Amino acid sequence: MADSKNISWHDSKVTKEQRRNLNHHKSVTVWFTGLSGSGKSTISVELEKELHRSGVRTYRLDGDNIRHGLNKDLGFDPDDRKENIRRIGEVSKLMVEAGLVVLTAFISPYRTDREEVRNMVEHGEFIEVFVDASIETCAARDPKGLYQKARAGKVKGFTGIDAPYEAPVNPEITVNTDEERIEESVQKIISYLKTKQYLINETI
Ligand SMILES: Nc1ncnc2c1ncn2[C@@H]1O[C@H](COP(=O)(O)OS(=O)(=O)O)[C@@H](OP(=O)(O)O)[C@H]1O
Ligand SMILES: Nc1ncnc2c1ncn2[C@@H]1O[C@H](COP(=O)(O)OP(=O)(O)O)[C@@H](O)[C@H]1O
Secondary structure, three states: OOOOOOOOOOOOOOOHHHHHHHHOOOOEEEEEEOOOOOOHHHHHHHHHHHHHHOOOOEEEEEHHHHOOOOOOOOOOOHHHHHHHHHHHHHHHHHHHHOOOEEEEEOOOOOHHHHHHHHHHOOOOOEEEEEEEOOHHHHHHHOOOOHHHHHHOOOOOOOEOOOEOOOOOOOOOEEEEOOOOOHHHHHHHHHHHHHHOOOOOOOOO
16 A cells, blocks of 8 residues: 655644534444344444434444445455454544544454554544354344355355454443343443443433
């Protein structure tokens, strides 16, 4: 990749704090990580619906969607996954600057890649949500039929089958979709956001 030269930062006259004040809530990235089929998309969709209903300005970034556009040049080897997560980290950082609550749903299987995203932003602007589910559960759900293909050798390097998934060591939130209903997981995350005062003046 070429280095960027002869460029300089240009400040705005509106700050992140001012944008947050206008929105009446803080901005943050809620980063879902977990196996394919663990429930990242499902939970983030329901969470966004609840937040939006309460007047929170949100945006959702989802692996499948982003890989159709911004990241359509990337595959699934470790370097491409790293670049995928780096770009999403940068995009979510911009959205946090813009004052939004950003919900990201990517497998993001490598701990170091997730930590790099955490380190891009200020303390408290990255909330890691581990969507925990056994590989047996995920493979039984198999919403896209990819586990079946991976087990038949028709998809190579599939996370949890023949590519690794590194679970978070100390995530801010863990939801266990083997045991919890979707609504319970959503409420757990909302409680965290309220307790930590990300949602100020909200009716949620
Ligand atoms: N080899 C391989 N491994 C894992 N997943 C695969 C693979 N090939 C395609 N898919 C589909 O791509 C979705 C994962 O994309 P992500 O961008 O979230 O992956 S990553 O974070 O870069 O690892 C993932 O979607 P989710 O099921 O929503 O997680 C799959 O549908
Ligand atoms: N408790 C639960 N939490 C989340 N999803 C669940 C749960 N129970 C069953 N599911 C189902 O599991 C599937 C999860 O798929 P998805 O949300 O696409 O996962 P991911 O985005 O992690 O690949 C969906 O079909 C969803 O309806």
